[in-house]
Structures are given as C-alpha cells and as structure tokens.
Amino acid sequence: MAILKILHHPDPRLRETAQPITEFDAELSQFIDDLFETMYDAPGVGLAATQVGVAKRVAVMDCSEGKDKPIVMANPEILELGDAETVDEGCLSVPEHFDKVTRHATTRFRAQDRNGETYEMEVEGLMAQCVQHELDHLDGKLYIDKLSSLKRMRIRKKLEKAQKAAR
Ligand code: GNR
Ligand code: NI
DSSP states (O other), rough: OOOOOOOOOOOOOSOOOOOOOOOOSSSHHHHHHHHHHHHHHHTTTTGGGGTOOOOBHHHHOOTTTTSSEEEEEEEEEEEEEEOOOEEEEETTEEEEEEEEEEEEEEEEEEOOOSSSSSEEEEEHHHHHHHHHHHHHHHHTGGGGGSSSSHHHHHHHHHHHHHHHHHH
C-alpha cells in the first residue's frame, strides 16, 4: 500500500483522456488499494486515476459516514441522469476552492469492479455528484471548467503561486 501524490491544477496530466482498463490483474488491484489509501488519507470521497498521473479509466469512491462502503469504478459509463441541481463542489486537484456548479441529482451507471465483474448502480445526492465528478476526471475535465473564465483564471493564478512557494 502507498499514498500517491495527487496532482494539482494546472498540471497538464489532469487534461488527459484516460484509456480503458483491459487487464484485471494483481497489479490493477494493488493500484486500486493505493487509490483508496490516498483518497482516505486526503481525505476525500472520491479519487480518479487521472489525479495521480495514471491515464487509465478507474476511479474509487466512498461517500459513507463510516468510510466503510468502498466502490471501485473501472470503465464506468453513465446510463441515465436525473434532474439538474445546483451543488457545492470541490476537488482534491483544486485545493482550497469550492464553488457552485450544476450536476444531476441522480445517476444510473455501469462499471466493472476490481475483478472485472460488470455491475449497475443508481445513486443520488453526494454519490451521484461524485460519480459525475470522477467520470469527468477520466475525460480530462475539472469542475472549474463549468465556472466563468475569470474565476478559472483567478484559481489558476492562486494555485500557480502556491506551487511556486512550495518548491
Ligand atoms: O473529496 C471530494 N469531495 C467532493 C465534494 C463535492 C463534490 C465532489 C467531490 S469529489 C472530491 C474528491 C475529488 O477530487 N475527486 O476527484
Ligand atoms: Ni476531483
């Protein structure tokens, strides 16, 4: 198990389109464990492979109170989206920023677990928001893309400054 380094905006690797998972082997399983460990440590309710610089279509999520409902989403696909709602959103790759965005209140999706077994699930609330957020990461998208260009520029400048100071 290992805690992986989470990339911060505007790292170009966050903009890559992740490639499908084809091998459900021990190496993938190990990587999924590392994603969970990194997510719980952050702490966050979701984490996509893209955020740790791995362009593969896998993300993990646990929106439960007790942090005991881990969900693996490999090669996830949205099947159905519910009504639009405005929600507060944040991202581990855009630290210390939260803003209101439009998401769908419910999400029905299909994905594979760590063994390659396909499952379908319908979720609402934070889980629905998280599924949409993680799938966006796998396509190189960030929630700040939904904000005005002025806001996005301010966020980028702030993060670039913080990253320079940290070096
Ligand atoms: O931990 C996270 N919290 C969160 C809150 C509102 C909407 C989405 C999220 S996902 C985020 C973790 C993260 O960046 N996953 O990609
Ligand atoms: Ni995120």
